[in-house]
Amino acid sequence: MLARRIPTILPPLSRDEAIDITKVYSAAGLSEGLASERPFRAPHHTVSTAALLGGGSVPRPGEISLAHHGVLFLDELPEFQRAALEALRQPLEDRDIVIGRVHATVRLPASFLLVASANPCPCGWSGSQVRTCTCSAGAVERYRGRMSGPLLDRIDLHVTVKPVALAELRRLEPGEASAVVRERVVAARARQAARLAPFGVRTNAEMSPAATRATCTLTAAAEEHLAQLGARRTGLSARAIDRIIKVARTVADLAGRDRIEQDDVTMAAGFRVLDCEPTVDPRGFTAAPAVAGVVVGA
Numbered sequence: 001m002l003a004r005r006i007p008t009i010l011p012p013l014s015r016d017e018a019i020d021i022t023k024v025y026s027a028a029g030l031s032e033g034l035a036s037e038r039p040f041r042a043p044h045h046t047v048s049t050a051a052l053l054g055g056g057s058v059p060r061p062g063e064i065s066l067a068h069h070g071v072l073f074l075d076e077l078p079e080f081q082r083a084a085l086e087a088l089r090q091p092l093e094d095r096d097i098v099i100g101r102v103h104a105t106v107r108l109p110a111s112f113l114l115v116a117s118a119n120p121c122p123c124g125w126s127g128s129q130v131r132t133c134t135c136s137a138g139a140v141e142r143y144r145g146r147m148s149g150p151l152l153d154r155i156d157l158h159v160t161v162k163p164v165a166l167a168e169l170r171r172l173e174p175g176e177a178s179a180v181v182r183e184r185v186v187a188a189r190a191r192q193a194a195r196l197a198p199f200g201v202r203t204n205a206e207m208s209p210a211a212t213r214a215t216c217t218l219t220a221a222a223e224e225h226l227a228q229l230g231a232r233r234t235g236l237s238a239r240a241i242d243r244i245i246k247v248a249r250t251v252a253d254l255a256g257r258d259r260i261e262q263d264d265v266t267m268a269a270g271f272r273v274l275d276c277e278p279t280v281d282p283r284g285f286t287a288a289p290a291v292a293g294v295v296v297g298a
């Protein structure tokens with residue numbers, strides 16, 4: 001439900017993006033004219049690696065290409081085949097997928113926003129105040145272990161979602177309208193596109209290390225804070241630190257700031273709850289029954 005709403009806060013499709021999407025859908029035999037909205041793909045966890053990534057004797061686009069310029073939603077991430085999840089690492093880095101055939105290779109576009117959800121354990125009640133988890137410690141460990149470190153490294157925002165009782169839900173004020181949020185996203189994307197034009201990319205998520213160094217100016221306090229984080233949170237890889245900087249850059253863009261401040265770094269690092277911290281259970285989900293919504297692409 002929450003994941004399905006994400007395309008409504010993304011910038012409207014440009015003509016070039018619409019053409020790109022239409023080409024993929026044509027190649028898959030699914031085209032119904034020029035695309036008018038961003039795709040939202042939600043394959044079931046039983047999906048094969050070939051159907052997820054694409055392939056076949058006449059190569060056909062998989063789910064990751066059908067989600068190009070849109071959202072790929074993987075509900076119950078740990079239930080997906082390990083091989084399929086690990087195979088996502090290359091397209092998440094490169095934003096395309098190379099499918100090898102006997103006589104040739106085919107490169108298909110696959111620049112998508114990954115959104116995934118996971119329960120805290122197989123029964124879903126680990127850490128709950130309401131019900132008792134019936135899973136063994138080993139089963140919980142195995143379940144969480146299916147989301148490998150290298151895959152989690154590539155996921156920028158980890159969000160713990162607590163259950164909301166129906167009565168409480170009815171009392172809640174309606175949130176901000178998607179159209180209002182979208183305006184902020186469009187403004188932040190425009191700042192990114194202008195700043196990154198010399199580097200040939202349009203979004204912070206696409207920045208090369210050189211572009212990151214040249215365009216992510218941190219205040220002295222933010223720089224110091226980042227260094228402390230790296231020293232304290234030993235589970236953070238160099239890749240994770242790099243991605244925290246990119247997310248902090250996006251937080252600053254959303255606020256209309258040129259320089260990255262300490263609060264921007266704090267917020268960006270706060271979204272990496274699944275990375276190890278010495279004082280917390282590794283990959284510890286803090287509340288349950290929880291859905292950890294996770295997003296790639298700042």
Ligand SMILES: [Zn+2]
Pocket residue numbers: 121122123124125126133134135
């Ligand atoms: Zn359980």
